[in-house]
Amino acid sequence: MLVSTKWLADYISIKGLDPAELAEKITRSGIEVDAIIDRSQGMKNVVVGYVLECKKHPEADKLNICQVDVGEEVTQIICGAENIAANQKVIVARPGAVLSGGIKIKKAKLRGEESNGMICSLQEIGIEGKLVPKAYADGIYVLPSETQTGADALEILGLHDTVLELGLTPNRADAMSMLGVAYEVGAILSEDMKYPEISYNSSTEVAENVLKLRVEDLDANPMYVAKVVKNIKIGESPLWLQQRLMAAGVRPHNNVVDVTNYVLMEYGQPLHAFDYDRLQTGEIVVRTARQGEKITTLDNQQRELQAHHLVITNGQEAVAIAGVMGGANTEVHEGTTTIVIESAYFKPASVRQTSKDHNLRSDASSRFEKSVDPNRVIAAAERAAQLISELAGGEVLQGSVMVDELDKSQKEVIVSPDFINNRLGMKISFEEMTSILSRLKFEYEAANGLLYIKAPTRRQDIQIEEDIIEEIARIYGYDEIPMTLPEGETTPGGLTPYQAQRRIVRNYLEGAGLLQAITYSLTSKELAQAFALETAPITELLMPMSEERSILRQSLVPHLLEAATYNLARKAESVALFETGSVFLGETSEGLLHEEEHVAAVITGKWLDHSWQGERKTVDFFVLKGIIEGLFLKLGLDKLTSFEQAQVDGLHPGRTAKIFLADKPIGIIGQLHPTDQKKRDLKETYVMELNLAKLLTFSLEPLLYKAVPRFPSITRDIALVVERAKPAAELEKVIRGAGGKLLKDVRVFDLYEGEKMEQGQKSVAFSLTYEDPQRTLTDEEVVKTHSKVLKALEIEGNAQLRG
């Protein structure tokens, strides 16, 4: 809503506040002023000129040499506008003038002819092109002939004005009008406002005799008022009206349309004017549309209607979409002599739906859909009749044609002053409260310690006690509310164990050298299930904004890989990212999705670079595996987890493992398949993803101290020759099985697959630690157990002891 402070002064005194001060007060007490617009924009030295003579430039077809009376003198100005002519009053920027955008005007010579200034279009003095009346859209603006030559043109055009742009929240539809804003300012400044006076002479002819009205859907249209004005003469509106419309962001058209728009801005009540003769039938019928019925609206679009759309008809065909836009067939035109002015109340939900269906939002629909003031429907119609009779010379027919079933009563809210103070934590006196209600023009009665408040119908947002609390508090001032903290029982607060553990996981991964990433949950069909630990039917958006963001992800890996590609393309030497986030795995019985929190990582490029001491390392499988093992250790899951060679789409078939927790799958780790790697412009890259929720909810025994060994341990190393495909973990399992209680630890300390081995074989060396917490082991015992281990390896493990 654009509020011209000059226009506002018609209704309310702003007590000499400057616009910035007024804006601050409005913002602090209820409605945010988004911008303060100085319409003069620092322009100066722009006057009204009278074109005495206008002739073609001998050297240039498109230029005219004009002799212009600018008050002080007659001066020559060259003008290129097509619509320039002698005897026009025009806007002249004198030499030394500053125009919109800081453009400075100087004396100049154009093709040998002197030009002392510039004749201006409205755009050149800072009016948006879309607001300039169509007749002047491509040329200079022509002022009314009675305008005083030499006068300050900015003053004449009302540009010494400041406009406040209000950012209205949906509850404050009452402020979508000048009168509404005047009420608000009046309450803030404790000032009474002036209403426009409406009076005009009616003709003796009675409106009801020339127009019939029938409303078939009283629910969607409980009130319809029509006035008929005869013998009007369509023309340009007076300058004051055009100015005000442009200040309010509305383009002037002709006197009738301009009046309907003016009253819309003034009262917040949308009006529509029909050409009575084009209506043809002398009848208005409001009904729901027939499915598939067509109408061409004022914007020359043919629109197909549905059965739930409300239309205004002439009894036969639609002449307007109710509350949204009029039809082209009954549009007021240059030759119009008789008009029907419509002022109505259309049900908000109906207009909202219709405007949405047609993707058509107008100044009218945006007001109807938030409910207009039921008590202004008639007043607005009368105001329009008055202005049209004044400005278009018409005769207003007597009376109105009306259907009125609208409830215009005020909502009563009963509230106790104590309740208000308790909720606010304040002590506002009864007198102060009632004074605020008076300033807001809310009627009230006090009885039994309660306030019986009647909110005016323009404030449809006032429905409950809390609404009154807000009104009192905002006018009293939020700065006056004291600062306290909630009383009563204190609670300890904190993270749940799950949340605390999740932070530990993040901190661990950061400490291990990874940066935390946050990627999008929405992805493409192609990526939705890639690398997923488990897949479920995909979940698609009904109305995605792009294919790329149309489906909920089932793995975190694809977007991490995208981030890796992004970084490598920007010359990053190494990328090591992790993310914790949800994946979405199909519907639950409740209709929601199975959301599971996962953690994933991607590493590529250099891992360690300490080159001056000769230590450089690029990432490999075991870097990432080591990080995962460290994580399991941190979570106390190291003894419960295992890795098994596996095949996963998109990963290297020989360098991929599934990860198990207590024998249940919990994650994957692997090298990106070389084909995928190439496709994604990556170097050797490793990824992992774990089901974080399962990791963090696995229940563990409480941590208990175990005695530090008091007796020495004995270590035996063995080197085994096995088939190359034999997993070390299997051998370890055999060793542990045979080693029994005395075997404390098994560790791989060497791996050899070189040329000294027979084809298809490898050597794996283990270090075994034997220990008994109760006593010192004898050699004999160790030898006995160790030979058991060796035997088991030979038989169960198919392993030969090496040399």
Place this chain on the structure above:
Amino acid sequence: MELQLQQLKEEAISKIQAASTVKELQEVRVAYLGKKGPITDLLKGMGKLPAEERPKMGTLVNVIREEVTAFLDERSILLEEVAIQQQLENESIDVTLPGRPVKTGNGHPLTRVVEEIEDLFISMGYEVAEGPEVEKDYYNFEALNLPKGHPARDMQDSFYISEDILLRTHTSPVQARTMEAKGGEPIKIICPGKVYRRDNDDATHSHQFTQIEGLVIGENIRMSDLKGTLSVFAKKMFGDDREIRLRPSFFPFTEPSVEMDISCFKCGGSGCNVCKKTGWLEILGAGMVHPNVLEMAGYDSKRLSGFAFGMGPERIAMLKYGVEDIRHFYTNDVRFVSQFHRTEV
């Protein structure tokens, strides 16, 4: 014999003095005092001496042996010192060379902001509540006083996956769920999480972003409690000298509704480019929980009241760290994320 001994001693001493390394000295020690050395030989040969001479000679041998040992030890200390000096010299390094890097990463700036806010409210007795990102229309809208057909819930603005299920547009459904679960009991929670809106991604919009909201319900919770709580938050988060101000606003789930500004932490309120010359920064929206919201969750809105507030960690991070484009948070450029390595307390 005596003479022989004296000679031996002098010989040994001169060799000791000639020894220039610990190793050479050790050779001298072995040569003269070792098991095969001349002094040992002499001691062994004492058996051949007459019995009366043996004690005297024994004493003499021991004296000489001690003297030689003393010389040896003295020289040894000296030579060891020299050796250490030498070693230190050889081992000298250029301490200005770079150290062996310890690979460390760091958290995302949004996580950093969210955890800071969580911790701040935890210290005031709040619990952290979370909920699903894919929500029922009921919890996302209806339970929050946004019935079907309400203008603020345009299909165009939300990602629906069916008539009734959508990606949550705010973290408020967690509040609705918590209220329902608590069955009329007091609540003090903070709800962080990802939310989604049907916006085109640009410098100030992101179709996915984060939110953190707070909710307190109890007996006699007042608007002054909201103001006091927000003031504590503003001071802890943005500095002790921060002032706050409340401006009226509108949210369907609170009444009264406010927006909170803090005095600009860059200029202190005098006006700068961060606060667009106003001296104030808009930080969050808040209000007293709407009675409809309380009643729908089974709370008696006459007996209990509450306040709620909500903010965007992106906006806070952008203000705090001077980030100019919201897309930085989701591009995961290592040159961006790694700037948040440093810790702040």
